[in-house]
Amino acid sequence: MNYSLSGDESTELTINSKLDDSQASAKITIKPNAKVLAQKKEEEKAAQEAAAAKEREEAEAAAAAAAEAEARAAEALEQQAAENEQPQQEYSEPVYVDANGNGLIKGSNNGIYHIPGSTYYDKTTNPAAWFKTVSEAEAAGYRAPKR
Numbered sequence: 001m002n003y004s005l006s007g008d009e010s011t012e013l014t015i016n017s018k019l020d021d022s023q024a025s026a027k028i029t030i031k032p033n034a035k036v037l038a039q040k041k042e043e044e045k046a047a048q049e050a051a052a053a054k055e056r057e058e059a060e061a062a063a064a065a066a067a068e069a070e071a072r073a074a075e076a077l078e079q080q081a082a083e084n085e086q087p088q089q090e091y092s093e094p095v096y097v098d099a100n101g102n103g104l105i106k107g108s109n110n111g112i113y114h115i116p117g118s119t120y121y122d123k124t125t126n127p128a129a130w131f132k133t134v135s136e137a138e139a140a141g142y143r144a145p146k147r
Contacts, residue, residue, distance in 0.1 A: 003030065008037050093133050103132035112145050113137035120145060 003013065010031045017024045096104040096116055106114045106121065107129035114121040115134065131137040134144075 008032050093135055095132050097132050103130040103136070105131040105134065105137050107131060107137055107140065107142045111142055113142040114145060118145065119147065 003011075010029050012027060012029050015026050015028060098104055104116050106124045106127035108114065108120075108124050109126075109128045112120075113131065113134070114124050129137075129140060129142075131140065131142075
């Protein structure tokens with residue numbers, strides 16, 4: 001008969017034997033092998049150290065990724081700030097003038113202005129006012145034609 005120990009505790013066994021009419025009994029203590037126990041403890045310790053090292057590596061990788069993402073975000077903010085610092089090209093309103101510098105926008109008697117090339121520009125004959133820009137015409141109370 002075979003008996004195997006599990007764990008690191010000693011076990012006491014009673015052995016009985018019988019031959020013809022006589023019987024004998026003995027108690028024995030089975031102790032675990034110290035070398036095997038030491039080896040198991042070393043293996044467990046190595047496994048724990050490996051798991052801890054893996055956790056440290058994962059934490060370091062996550063920290064590095066977070067730092068990289070933060071650096072990219074900071075770079076994007078810097079780039080956006082630099083773009084905002086660049087002077088914006090201002091819109092310049094078209095100016096309608098002839099060779100002598102006289103305005104070409106016609107202000108009609110009914111409060112509508114007409115720019116050169118528009119539908120009613122040539123039909124507006126006796127304008128009430130002349131303007132160089134649309135802003136001037138609107139500031140004077142004139143409006144754009146509806147078509």
